[in-house]
Amino acid sequence: MHGLPKVIHAKSTLSRIFWSIVCIAAGAMFCMQMSEVLRRYFSYPKKVTVEVVPTPVPFPSISLCNMRNLDFYTLNTLNRKFIADPYPTSHLNDSNPFIRSYMLLVARYGKLWYEYQDVYPHIFQEVFSRTTFSSNINESIISEAAVLLDEFIVNCYHAGNSCNRSRDFDKFFDPYYFNCFTYTAPSYRDGNQGYSLSEGIENGWSSIVLTGSGMLDSNKEIRILPGLHESKSAVAASEGVRVVIHLPGTQPFPFTEGYDVPPGFSASFGIRPRLNIRIGQPYGNCSNENPFKGGTTKYRWLSCQKMCIQKYVIAHCNCFDVSLPSLWEMKVPPCRRSDIIPNECMDHVTQECLDILMKLYDNIQCARKVRDMANKNSTLISQCSCFHPCEEIDYDVSYSLAKWPASGYEGDAAFHEVFYIENFTERFIDTPKYNVVTAYFTDANRETTMRDFARLNVYVADSNVIKTQESPEYGSNQLVSDIGGQLGLWVGISVITLTEVLELMGELFRYFCRANHITERRSPVRRATAVRNGLYSSQPSPFTYSDPRDECLQPMTQFRPDVT
Ligand SMILES: *[C@@H]1O[C@H](CO)[C@@H](O)[C@H](O)[C@H]1NC(C)=O
Ligand SMILES: *[C@@H]1O[C@H](CO)[C@@H](O)[C@H](O)[C@H]1NC(C)=O
Ligand SMILES: *[C@@H]1O[C@H](CO)[C@@H](O)[C@H](O)[C@H]1NC(C)=O
Ligand SMILES: *[C@@H]1O[C@H](CO)[C@@H](O)[C@H](O)[C@H]1NC(C)=O
Ligand SMILES: *[C@@H]1O[C@H](CO)[C@@H](O)[C@H](O)[C@H]1NC(C)=O
Ligand SMILES: *[C@@H]1O[C@H](CO)[C@@H](O)[C@H](O)[C@H]1NC(C)=O
Secondary structure: OHHHHHHHHHHOHHHHHHHHHHHHHHHHHHHHHHHHHHHHHHHOOOOEEEEOOOOOOOOOOEEEEOOOEEEEEHHHHHHHHHHHOOOOHHHHOOOOOOHHHHHHHHHHHHHHHHHHHOOHEEEEEEEEHHHHHHOOOOOHEEEEOOOOHHHHHEEEEEEEEEEOOHHHHEEEOOOOOEEEEEEEEHHHOOOOOOOOEOHHHOOOOOEEOOOOOOOOOOOOOOOOOOOOOOOOOEEEEOOEEEEEEEEEOOOOOOOOEEEEEOOOOOEEEEEEEEEEEEOOOOOOEOOOOOOOOOOOOOOOOHHHHHHHHHHHHHHHOOOOOOOOOOOOOOOOOOOOOOOOOHHHHHEEEEEHHHHHHHHHHHHHHHHHHHHHHHHHOHHHHHHHOEEEEEEEEEEEEEEEEEEEEOOOHHHHHHHHHHHOOOOHHHOOOOOOHHHHHHOOOOOHHHHHHHHHEEEEEEEEOOOEEEEEEEEEEEHHHHHHHHHHHHHHHHHOOOOOHHHHHHHHHHHHHHHHHHHHHHHOOOOOHHHHHHHHHHHHHOOOOOOOEEEOOHHHHHHHHHHHHHHH
């Protein structure tokens, strides 16, 4: 800006060339730097700051699932029924609704199994699995036959206060573990979200649970009841409790996340809360609600991803996978549903029965293939727009075990607590289980029986929250100052200079307007006079004097030398 007059007014050619080069070089540098600045700004960089802050976050919810998903009494009954009569068709009129449904299901496949087990072992492994059974028996019937809250959770304390089991625990159904229970702190239920966290195991949550299978019959010979185990599964035939520690109000996925605690141990979970704040468009992507509508739980990235896979399963296989969360538009049956097998197949196997079995197996395989495909192809998942939540609380968990209860009379305290303070056996008093329980849990047998229990401690190991926050790294303030810096450094333009230029242009515009105006109103002769008087002398002419715009013309005369 200041260079141009130098070029124009240069005394010698050399100096004119010099100033021209300087002007061109500065202009080029300016363009280069500006493009760099703009490119940087429009790439929307973000920065991540990590700090440790004492923010109150809610005490986590704790979800517990018993790995032996059915009640010990149900399992013993099933076992005895098969010993008494190995044909499932003989038990179709049983008084227990679960046994009736179970036997009907086994009976449907029974004949097929006898005929084809050697030819298609993989099909029967898939069909006789826990998840197939849970998608074929009414959920409310399974829930009755599965592990019940009062018979699973012996006691529970939070910060020294006894829990109220009926109020503090919610039941949810999992296709593998069946009945699972979620503990939510009463302070969270009361709507008091900012629960202050107090550190230490004595302020935490502690519970004794019955997880072992000591009450189960042991058979003389090896027998495997169909449908109670997942074959080729990494989790089959284990005993203990599956623990998930998650934010209250969110959906837990025991099969995906969580920890196994064996019976006969005391497990301590030390938690460290973590707060993640993410930035949305245009710097990044985050969402506050699930793109798949429905559900009352808080948004989690994991549930969105699983729903996304479910969407593809439904689209490709025309059935849904029970191990994935349900979608709102679930008009299709579960992939493992076998209603289609007609009852005639119980008596004699036809080609039709086999075809239907194959169809069922194809559906299961289809769901598995789509799951694998979606897990491998990141484009498919990204098409669902599942983003991390904009604000999310997470818990880092460290887990350790101690043997529990101690041997000798030290361990008797635990036995006393379960059977004489909580009166655990009295919870079975009105059920047919009472005799089994009183015969098994005896004072004389206490060393063995206590090995079926486990204790869980969940406590805050560090109440300082690790806060990870994303924020724009290069904001618009920074952009303005960088543009200003570049303009000042290379071309010498500031807001004041720009205003001066604008003013000049305004004046020029006014001058031409006025000139035209006069042309229209006056004769060419008078116009010439007016121009001479108005512009080339500082004295106002008689024609322009009455014009209010006249004053504005004054600076024009002062500007003239600069312009020319
Ligand atoms: C079950 O009950 C129905 C009707 O009550 C009867 O017809 C059928 O034979 C019974 N089945 C068995 C296996 O007892
Ligand atoms: C399950 O059983 C309940 C009550 O027994 C019934 O209302 C419900 O419709 C059944 N669900 C299915 C899927 O059959
Ligand atoms: C437990 O909660 C239930 C339901 O909120 C309530 O009816 C019951 O009185 C409570 N029990 C105790 C011992 O506080
Ligand atoms: C946000 O998501 C959209 C759609 O998936 C994608 O096109 C875009 O690149 C993402 N933005 C960032 C900053 O990751
Ligand atoms: C992933 O899915 C997209 C969309 O269906 C498809 O175009 C692409 O070929 C797939 N990529 C791979 C590696 O399978
Ligand atoms: C357990 O039984 C004892 C003796 O019968 C009784 O004093 C105690 O109150 C009972 N405890 C509970 C929690 O019911």
